[in-house]
Amino acid sequence: MKSHQVTIKDIARELGVSPSTVSRALKDHPDISPATRHQVKELVEKLKYKPNAVALSLRSRRSYIIAVVVPEIVHYFFSSVISGIEDVAINAGYNVMIFQSNEKYEREVHIAQLLASNQVDGVLVSISKTTKNFSHLRELINEGLPLVFFDRACEEIEADKVVVDDFVGAFNAVEHLIKTGCRRIAHFGAPQHLQIGYQRKRGYISALEKHRIEPDEALMVKCDTHDEALKLTPEIMRLDNPPDAIFAVNDLTATGALKALKQMRFRIPEDVSIIGFTNGMVATVTDPEMSSVDQHASDLGKKAMEMLLNRIDAPELNHPAITETISTELVLRGTTRPLPLS
Amino acid sequence: MKSHQVTIKDIARELGVSPSTVSRALKDHPDISPATRHQVKELVEKLKYKPNAVALSLRSRRSYIIAVVVPEIVHYFFSSVISGIEDVAINAGYNVMIFQSNEKYEREVHIAQLLASNQVDGVLVSISKTTKNFSHLRELINEGLPLVFFDRACEEIEADKVVVDDFVGAFNAVEHLIKTGCRRIAHFGAPQHLQIGYQRKRGYISALEKHRIEPDEALMVKCDTHDEALKLTPEIMRLDNPPDAIFAVNDLTATGALKALKQMRFRIPEDVSIIGFTNGMVATVTDPEMSSVDQHASDLGKKAMEMLLNRIDAPELNHPAITETISTELVLRGTTRPLPLS
Numbered sequence: 159m160k161s162h163q164v165t166i167k168d169i170a171r172e173l174g175v176s177p178s179t180v181s182r183a184l185k186d187h188p189d190i191s192p193a194t195r196h197q198v199k200e201l202v203e204k205l206k207y208k209p210n211a212v213a214l215s216l217r218s219r220r221s222y223i224i225a226v227v228v229p230e231i232v233h234y235f236f237s238s239v240i241s242g243i244e245d246v247a248i249n250a251g252y253n254v255m256i257f258q259s260n261e262k263y264e265r266e267v268h269i270a271q272l273l274a275s276n277q278v279d280g281v282l283v284s285i286s287k288t289t290k291n292f293s294h295l296r297e298l299i300n301e302g303l304p305l306v307f308f309d310r311a312c313e314e315i316e317a318d319k320v321v322v323d324d325f326v327g328a329f330n331a332v333e334h335l336i337k338t339g340c341r342r343i344a345h346f347g348a349p350q351h352l353q354i355g356y357q358r359k360r361g362y363i364s365a366l367e368k369h370r371i372e373p374d375e376a377l378m379v380k381c382d383t384h385d386e387a388l389k390l391t392p393e394i395m396r397l398d399n400p401p402d403a404i405f406a407v408n409d410l411t412a413t414g415a416l417k418a419l420k421q422m423r424f425r426i427p428e429d430v431s432i433i434g435f436t437n438g439m440v441a442t443v444t445d446p447e448m449s450s451v452d453q454h455a456s457d458l459g460k461k462a463m464e465m466l467l468n469r470i471d472a473p474e475l476n477h478p479a480i481t482e483t484i485s486t487e488l489v490l491r492g493t494t495r496p497l498p499l500s
Numbered sequence: 501m502k503s504h505q506v507t508i509k510d511i512a513r514e515l516g517v518s519p520s521t522v523s524r525a526l527k528d529h530p531d532i533s534p535a536t537r538h539q540v541k542e543l544v545e546k547l548k549y550k551p552n553a554v555a556l557s558l559r560s561r562r563s564y565i566i567a568v569v570v571p572e573i574v575h576y577f578f579s580s581v582i583s584g585i586e587d588v589a590i591n592a593g594y595n596v597m598i599f600q601s602n603e604k605y606e607r608e609v610h611i612a613q614l615l616a617s618n619q620v621d622g623v624l625v626s627i628s629k630t631t632k633n634f635s636h637l638r639e640l641i642n643e644g645l646p647l648v649f650f651d652r653a654c655e656e657i658e659a660d661k662v663v664v665d666d667f668v669g670a671f672n673a674v675e676h677l678i679k680t681g682c683r684r685i686a687h688f689g690a691p692q693h694l695q696i697g698y699q700r701k702r703g704y705i706s707a708l709e710k711h712r713i714e715p716d717e718a719l720m721v722k723c724d725t726h727d728e729a730l731k732l733t734p735e736i737m738r739l740d741n742p743p744d745a746i747f748a749v750n751d752l753t754a755t756g757a758l759k760a761l762k763q764m765r766f767r768i769p770e771d772v773s774i775i776g777f778t779n780g781m782v783a784t785v786t787d788p789e790m791s792s793v794d795q796h797a798s799d800l801g802k803k804a805m806e807m808l809l810n811r812i813d814a815p816e817l818n819h820p821a822i823t824e825t826i827s828t829e830l831v832l833r834g835t836t837r838p839l840p841l842s
Contacts (some may be wrong), residue, residue, distance in 0.1 A: 223614065231582065231598070237574040244600065248607070253614050256573070256598040258586065267591070272565065272595050371702040384784075420787065442726075443755040443763065445787040 190403035234438030242459025304469035327486030328361025385412025446492025576780030584801025612636035646811035669828030670703025682745035729756025788834025
C-alpha cells in the first residue's frame with residue numbers, strides 16, 4: 159500500500175495559510191514574508207515533502223509543456239480546438255499534451271491529480287458532462303498552476319474562460335429558419351444542466367419569441383445523438399401539427415434527423431428544413447449538405463492558448479479573470495431554403 | 501542561451517558502452533556488473549548529469565503514465581485507436597497522455613525528446629507521413645523506454661508492432677466488387693512510400709490479377725483526400741473506357757467521389773460502385789451509406805497497449821520483437837450492389 163503523500167494542502171492546513179501562499183513561499187515569491195517562507199520551508203523539511211519538491215524545482219524552471227484536458231477527441235469540435243491551441247503553443251515554443259476525460263468525472267479528477275504533481279506550465283480545461291464538483295480544478299489553481307477554461311467552463315471558479323456564443327448562434331439559426339418561412343420549428347437539444355444545452359435552447363426560444371411564435375413544449379425534445387434522432391424524428395413528424403424545421407444541438411443529431419426524414423420521403427428543405435451546430439466534417443458529406451452553425455473552434459483554441467500564455471508569462475500581474483466570447487457563424491447549405499426576395 | 505544538457509548518450513559514448521547499459525547501470529540492474537555500475541555513476545557525478553537523474557529517479561518508481569504519439573487526432577481512425585488504448589490502460593491503472601505530430605517530422609522529434617527526459621513508463625507510436633529518419637525513436641528504445649508501434653510502423657526498428665492487414669482488407673474489397681460484376685475498378689490511393697498506400701494498392705492489384713483482370717494504370721490515381729476526389733473523379737469518368745467502381749484508400753476520399761459522381765448524375769451503385777476504407781462516422785451519413793473496410797481500430801489500440809504492458813511489466817524477459825496483425829472486415833452498405841444469386 160502506498161503511504162499518504164504530503165501535499166501543499168497539508169502544509170497549508172498545518173500552518174493556517176492558503177495553499178497558494180505555501181506554493182509561492184517555496185518559490186521565494188517576494189509577496190511572501192521571509193518569516194512565512196522560513197516557516198513553510200521548515201515544515202516542508204519536517205514532513206518530508208519530497209515528491210512535490212521535485213515537481214516544484216522543475217516547475218520553477220519552466221517545462222514548456224502545457225496540458226489540455228478534453229471530454230472526447232473523437233468530436234470534430236474538440237480536435238479542431240486542439241489544432242488552434244497547438245498552432246499558438248508551438249509558435250511560442252510549447253509542447254502540448256492531451257488528456258481525455260471521456261466525459262467521466264473520476265477520470266477528470268485523476269488527470270488533475272497527475273497534473274498537480276507534474277511539471278506542466280499551464281492547463282487548458284473543458285469540463286466533462288458528468289462533473290458537478292470542481293475541487294480538483296480549484297486545487298490546481300490553488301497550487302499556482304495557470305488554468306484557462308474553454309468551451310465548457312465552470313461558473314463557480316474564478317479563472318480565465320473562452321466560450322462560444324451559443325445563445326446568439328442558436329438565435330441566428332432559428333431566426334434564419336423563421337425568415338425562410340418556417341413556423342413550426344422543433345429543437346433537438348442537449349441536457350439542460352450543460353451550458354451548451356441550456357444556452358442553445360434559450361437562443362431558440364428567444365428567436366421564436368422575438369417573432370411572436372409561441373414556443374411549443376411538444377417540439378422541444380431531449381435528443382443529442384445520431385441514433386436518438388433516428389428514433390425520435392419519426393415520432394415528432396407524426397404529431398397532429400408536425401414541424402416544418404428542426405434546429406439540432408449538434409451536426410450528428412442533425413444528420414440523424416436528415417436520414418430519418420428522407421426515409422419518410424420528406425423533401426429537404428422543401429418540406430422540412432434542418433440546421434445543425436458545429437459545422438464539422440459530416441456537414442459536407444450529407445445530401446443535401448447540412449446548414450450548420452460554425453463555432454470557430456480553431457479560433458477558440460488559439461484564444462485560450464493566448465490567455466494561458468499571458469498568465470504564464472506575467473503571473474505577477476495577477477489581473478482579474480477574463481471571459482472571452484467567440485462568435486459563431488451560420489453556414490448555409492442545402493438543408494435550408496433560400497430567403498424570400500424582399 | 502541554454503548550455504548543453506548531458507544525456508545518457510554522452511555518458512555511453514564517453515565510456516564506450518551502449519546507452520541502455522548506462523540506463524540499466526543507473527537503475528542497479530543485476531545484468532550490469534558492479535564495476536560498470538560504479539564507472540557509470542562516477543562519470544554521471546562528474547558530468548553533473550542532474551536533470552535526467554531526476555527523471556530516472558522518477559522512472560524507476562513507475563509513473564503509471566504512458567504516452568501516445570499520433571499523426572492527427574482529427575481522424576476517426578486514430579481517435580478510435582486511442583479509445584482502445586485507454587480502455588486497457590485505465591483498467592491497468594495507467595494514465596494516457598496524447599501527443600500529435602501533425603504529420604510533421606520535426607514535431608515528432610520534439611515530442612520524442614520530451615519523452616526521453618520525462619517520466620513515462622512506455623510509448624505507443626504511429627509515425628508521421630513525413631518521417632523518414634528514425635533515430636529519435638531508436639534513442640528512446642536505447643534509453644530503455646518500452647515502445648510499441650501501431651498502424652504506421654517503422655520497418656527498420658526492432659520493436660513490437662501492431663498493424664492492420666491492409667493488403668487483405670483491400671483484396672477483399674476489390675474481390676467483392678468483382679463478384680458483384682464490376683470489371684473496370686479504379687483505385688484512389690495514397691502515396692506509395694506509406695505502407696498503407698503501398699499495401700492497399702497491392703491488395704487491389706492482386707485481387708484483379710486473381711480474377712484475370714488486367715490492372716490498368718489509367719485507373720490508378722494518387723488521390724487521398726475529399727477535395728482531390730471532387731476534382732479527379734470527373735476526370736476519370738471522362739475516360740473513353742470509364743470505371744464502373746472506385747476503391748478508395750479512405751472514407752473521405754470515397755465520400756468525395758460519391759459526391760462528384762452524384763453531381764454528374766451517375767446512379768450509385770447501379771452505374772458506379774464505391775468502397776471506402778476506415779468505416780468511420782462519415783460512412784453512415786452519406787446517401788447512400790458507404791460500404792467500407794473496417795479496421796477494428798479500437799481492437800488495434802487494445803492490442804498495442806497490452807503489448808506495451810507486457811514489456812513494462814516484465815522487462816527482464818526481453819523477448820524478441822513481435823508483430824501482431826489486426827484483421828479487417830468489409831462492411832457492406834448502399835454504395836455496392838448485391839452479390840448475384842448463385
